[in-house]
Amino acid sequence: MEGKKEKTFKFVIVGGGIAGVTCVEQLSSQFPSEDVALFTAGPLIKAVTNYKQVSRTMEEFDVEEKPSSVLEEKFPNLTVIHSAVKSLHTHSHCVETADGRVFGYKKLCICSGARPKLLTQENPNVLGIRDTDSVQVFQKHLSKARRIVIVGNGGIALELVYEVKGCEVIWAVKDKAIGNTFFDAGAAQFLIPSLEANKAEVAGPCKRLRYTMEEPAPDAAQTFTADKYSRGQNPGTVEPGSALGPDWHRGIELQGAEQVSHRVSVEYQCEVEQIFTSEEFLLSSKQTLEADTGSWPVYVQLTNGKTFGCDFVVSATGVIPNTEPFVHGNNFLLADDGGLQVDDHMRTLQPDVYAAGDVCTACWEHSPLWQQMRLWTQARQMGWYAGRCMAADVLSESIELDFCFELFSHVTKFFNYKVVLLGKFNAQGLGSDHELLVRCTKGQEYVKVVLSRGRMVGAVLIGETDLEETFENLILNQMDLTSYGEELLNPNIDIEDYFD
Ligand SMILES: Cc1cc2nc3c(=O)[nH]c(=O)nc-3n(C[C@H](O)[C@H](O)[C@H](O)COP(=O)(O)OP(=O)(O)OC[C@H]3O[C@@H](n4cnc5c(N)ncnc54)[C@H](O)[C@@H]3O)c2cc1C
Numbered sequence: 001m002e003g004k005k006e007k008t009f010k011f012v013i014v015g016g017g018i019a020g021v022t023c024v025e026q027l028s029s030q031f032p033s034e035d036v037a038l039f040t041a042g043p044l045i046k047a048v049t050n051y052k053q054v055s056r057t058m059e060e061f062d063v064e065e066k067p068s069s070v071l072e073e074k075f076p077n078l079t080v081i082h083s084a085v086k087s088l089h090t091h092s093h094c095v096e097t098a099d100g101r102v103f104g105y106k107k108l109c110i111c112s113g114a115r116p117k118l119l120t121q122e123n124p125n126v127l128g129i130r131d132t133d134s135v136q137v138f139q140k141h142l143s144k145a146r147r148i149v150i151v152g153n154g155g156i157a158l159e160l161v162y163e164v165k166g167c168e169v170i171w172a173v174k175d176k177a178i179g180n181t182f183f184d185a186g187a188a189q190f191l192i193p194s195l196e197a198n199k200a201e202v203a204g205p206c207k208r209l210r211y212t213m214e215e216p217a218p219d220a221a222q223t224f225t226a227d228k229y230s231r232g233q234n235p236g237t238v239e240p241g242s243a244l245g246p247d248w249h250r251g252i253e254l255q256g257a258e259q260v261s262h263r264v265s266v267e268y269q270c271e272v273e274q275i276f277t278s279e280e281f282l283l284s285s286k287q288t289l290e291a292d293t294g295s296w297p298v299y300v301q302l303t304n305g306k307t308f309g310c311d312f313v314v315s316a317t318g319v320i321p322n323t324e325p326f327v328h329g330n331n332f333l334l335a336d337d338g339g340l341q342v343d344d345h346m347r348t349l350q351p352d353v354y355a356a357g358d359v360c361t362a363c364w365e366h367s368p369l370w371q372q373m374r375l376w377t378q379a380r381q382m383g384w385y386a387g388r389c390m391a392a393d394v395l396s397e398s399i400e401l402d403f404c405f406e407l408f409s410h411v412t413k414f415f416n417y418k419v420v421l422l423g424k425f426n427a428q429g430l431g432s433d434h435e436l437l438v439r440c441t442k443g444q445e446y447v448k449v450v451l452s453r454g455r456m457v458g459a460v461l462i463g464e465t466d467l468e469e470t471f472e473n474l475i476l477n478q479m480d481l482t483s484y485g486e487e488l489l490n491p492n493i494d495i496e497d498y499f500d
């Protein structure tokens, strides 16, 4: 490998998503005279714009998909190589690309993201959503669909059940309530009427982060197939594009073939037992048990005994980190969720190899108020911090874990409500050692506070509550709130003045 190296870069970053691009920006600006390379599978990169720190841990930014030339113009020391990394040779400090070129590195950061964890790779009517291509495939299938089954109870499912129109939606969730990755049953109860209401009644102005998808240039041919998440392909040979993010569905018609506006039925506490093609279903004895006898391209048998025919299934069941090209022949430690384990300096087990974003699993001892979730904000924070750690290493400087890893915070939008999650918002890891205070005004706001030993350790704020900064401060300063009791959520008290 040594003799085959075309060039050796001081810093190599793999992946043109938020984590990779932020890491590149950090290093290229800090070391303007060093060679930096970004390897990415697609022609476009994701860039954070209009970044704004809105409080000590909460941030807002827009995300734009841009041609990589924009980055190269900004940083003359940066080279973007449009080829997927096929293999990594940590002993000789080099990477080999899909088109057979070999490049050396002094320091490497893997930011290759993740891909949907599909229920099955075998059935072309089971789709996942991750990037622009997969959304186009979804949209195409949806335009002809009368009924779809959505499996999963996290971010994508929550967005789809609300956004899809003109098509019946059967939503299969493992839990007793909707949205288990983000809320508890109380919040789910608050949100459920939005699913039942006519959408025109609940829709207000969209205030969430802007997400821009520029049209790819005609010559910017993508190297991946359009249905890469819907068919059984070797994930190591087809490179995914960058993940979508906030407002990805704005401006995209998510319309089925029917006239219905919004028809969602939730099947609680069930998983998928089996997925049949129409041929398999006809041959199986299940059809005799089936109440729904229409003819469908795919059938989903649930563990609650029901079977639904549908046009296609969306597997919104989480992600798998893209580690394959890197782990082969190298001694990395993988976490239980499949991510590359990183320490508090974003270092993997291999010398000079760092990782950031969805591909990695944060394996340092976390602050009691922070947890990893594979989110846009964390991808940015990790990419930026990884760049700073790589720089500190090169300069033999010490660096402390960044403050953004002190407190978990996430600002998003579900069912057209602003949603803010802080700290241990679902009392994660607290066992019975916590109490909850809840305030709820139907159709307006849901406020939940998690207290442990009199201190606030988490909060869920749904609606325009205006409480996020005060609660963030109360969580960070760990003030003893025992004497305030339920007054803490008294709507007649201006809590901000209370704690000034
Ligand atoms: C539908 C959807 C909605 C979402 N909504 C939100 C939201 O509202 N809020 C939020 O915070 N988060 C959201 N997320 C999550 C968020 O988008 C991701 O956590 C974040 O974008 C991950 O960034 P990343 O840079 O780690 O990975 P990615 O964006 O996946 O980027 C990985 C990059 O690596 C490249 N790559 C992969 N393998 C190779 C290889 N072998 N060689 C070279 N390049 C390679 C890919 O082409 C890509 O450019 C959403 C995700 C999805 C799918």
Ligand SMILES: NC(=O)C1=CN([C@@H]2O[C@H](COP(=O)(O)OP(=O)(O)OC[C@H]3O[C@@H](n4cnc5c(N)ncnc54)[C@H](OP(=O)(O)O)[C@@H]3O)[C@@H](O)[C@H]2O)C=CC1
Pocket (backbone or CB within 6 Å): 119, 151, 152, 153, 154, 155, 156, 157, 159, 174, 180, 181, 271, 272, 315, 316, 317, 318, 319, 373, 374, 375, 412, 413
């Ligand atoms: N607004 C936002 O912040 C959004 C964020 N995202 C992010 O994008 C990524 C992908 O989203 P998504 O796919 O929804 O992933 P999530 O991790 O958010 O949710 C996955 C859901 O699927 C469930 N699940 C896992 N395996 C199965 C199975 N075999 N059968 C049934 N259910 C299963 C999980 O349950 P359990 O947890 O019990 O395993 C969980 O409810 C995530 O990182 C997510 O955070 C996506 C959309 C919006």
